[in-house]
Amino acid sequence: MVQTTKGNETANGDGALSNRLLAALPSEAFERLRPELEPINFSLGEVVYESGAHMQYVYFPTTSHISLLYTMLDGSTAEMGLVGQEGVVGIALFMGGETTPNRAMVQGRGIAFRMKAKAMLDEFKRGGEFQHLLLRYTQALITQISQTAVCNRLHSVEQRLCRWLLMTHDLTQSDELQMTHEFISHMLGVRREGVTMAAQRLQEMGMISYMRGHIRILDRKQLLAHVCECYRVVKDEHSRLLD
C-alpha cells in the first residue's frame, strides 16, 4: 500500500521543505539530513505506529497528516493529537522512550518524509537547531494534547466537531474532506449517531455540507464563531512556538 515516490521533486529531498520543521533548519543541517530523507506515500487509514511497537523511523508529513490515537481495552478509541506539515511523528524516539502506548494512523493521505531513527538521533545529539526545533514542536504538541484533555471534559460534541473540522481543514489543501461520520466518531470518542446529529446541525446552519464520506467546508468563518476557545489556544500556541 505504501509506495516510494520516485518523482524528480522528491528524489532529491526538496519536497521535504514542505515540512515546516525541516524548512526551518539552517541549510547546513538540512544538507546533512537530506540524504537520510526518504519520501513515502501514506494512504488513508494506514497505521504508522502500533501502540507499544518498536519504532524504526520518524516521519515528517508534508501533504499527509497523522492522528495520534489511544485505544482502550474495550476497543473504544479517542484522538489525543493531530500532526501535519508543522510537525513530526515519533517524538518518543528523541525523547528517549523508544515506544509510546498509543497508535498513529494516517488521517489524510499524502506524502511524508521518513528518516531512520539513528540518523535522526545523531543530528539531535549535536544539540543544535534541529534539537531546538523538535523540542519546541514537542511542547506545542503537549499543549494540543492538554487542550484536548480539557476540551473532552468541558465541551459538547458539536463544539468538538467544529474544532476537529477546523484542525483537519488546516492540514488539508482542499475544502473537501474525505471521511465518514463513523471515522470521525472514533476520533472524537463518541457514537456515530452523535456525529451525524452534530453534523446535521452544522449543515442546517450552512457551515458544511456532506454526503457519503465527503464533507465540504462551506463557511469557515461561521465555524470559527461556533467553535470553543480550545481551537484558538492550540493555534496561537503553535504560532508562538513555531513561527
Place this chain on the structure above:
Amino acid sequence: MVQTTKGNETANGDGALSNRLLAALPSEAFERLRPELEPINFSLGEVVYESGAHMQYVYFPTTSHISLLYTMLDGSTAEMGLVGQEGVVGIALFMGGETTPNRAMVQGRGIAFRMKAKAMLDEFKRGGEFQHLLLRYTQALITQISQTAVCNRLHSVEQRLCRWLLMTHDLTQSDELQMTHEFISHMLGVRREGVTMAAQRLQEMGMISYMRGHIRILDRKQLLAHVCECYRVVKDEHSRLLD
C-alpha cells in the same frame, strides 16, 4: 505541619535526593547542580506558575506535589497532570517555550527544590544524563496528559475519582489526604455535588472515609479493583521510563 527543614539534610542539598530525577543523576552532574538547588516550602493552594507567565525557576518536588491545571475563559478548570517526587515542574524552560498556557498549583504541601532557569539550561545543554532524564520524564508526562484526555472522554466521575485518589495517594506519605470535595471538583472538572455523590459511594463500599476536608484511604486494594485502566497505564509507563 511542614516547615522549612534547617537540619543538615537540606542545608547541603542532600534532601534533594528525595527527588527521583535528581537522585538518578551521576554524582558528577549532581555535584555540579547541588549549589544551584534551593529548598523551598510549598503551601497548599500556592500558585507555582501562572498561565502564560514568564518562568524563572524549575522545581523538583520531594515531599510536595503540584497539579497542572487549565482554566477556561469562563473560569471552569480541569487538571491535566500531576507532578511529584518523580518529576519536575517547568518543562517549558528546557523544551524551549519559556511559558505554557496553563497554571501550576500546589496540591500537596511540602518541600521542593528550585533551580534558576539559566543553571538548569547550562546543564541541559551539556547533553548528558540530565538532559536524557528530563526528556524521558517529559515523555512520561505526555503519556499522563494523553491518558487524562481519553479518561475524561470515556470514564465516569466515580472512576476518575478513584484514579485521582490513587495518584494523589502515591504522591503522599500518609493515608490521609487533606482536601475538600470542592477542591477535587476543580481538578476533575465536575460539579462539587458530583464529587460528593461519588465519594459517598466509595465510602459506602468501605474504600475511603471522609470528613470536612479530610479523606482517608481505607482499602487501596479495592480502589485498584474499582479504577479504570488509565491508572495502570500511566503507572506502568512511568515505571518503564523512569525506573
Place this chain on the structure above:
DNA sequence: CGTGTTATGTACGTTGCCGTGCATAGCGTA
C-alpha cells in the same frame, strides 16, 4: 457558649449523550 463560616447532604427538573435497533438512500458492481 453562641455565632458565623465552611463543608457536605439532598432534591428536582433538565439535558446531552448513550445503547440499541432498524429504516432509508447513495454508490459500486455484476
Place this chain on the structure above:
DNA sequence: TACGCTATGCACGGCAACGTACATAACACG
C-alpha cells in the same frame, strides 16, 4: 437494472451529569 454494501437518518428509553437552590452539620473563633 438489480443487487448488495455502506453511509446516513431516525426513534426510543435510559442514565449520568448538569444547574440551581437550599438544608444541615462540623469547626473555628470570639
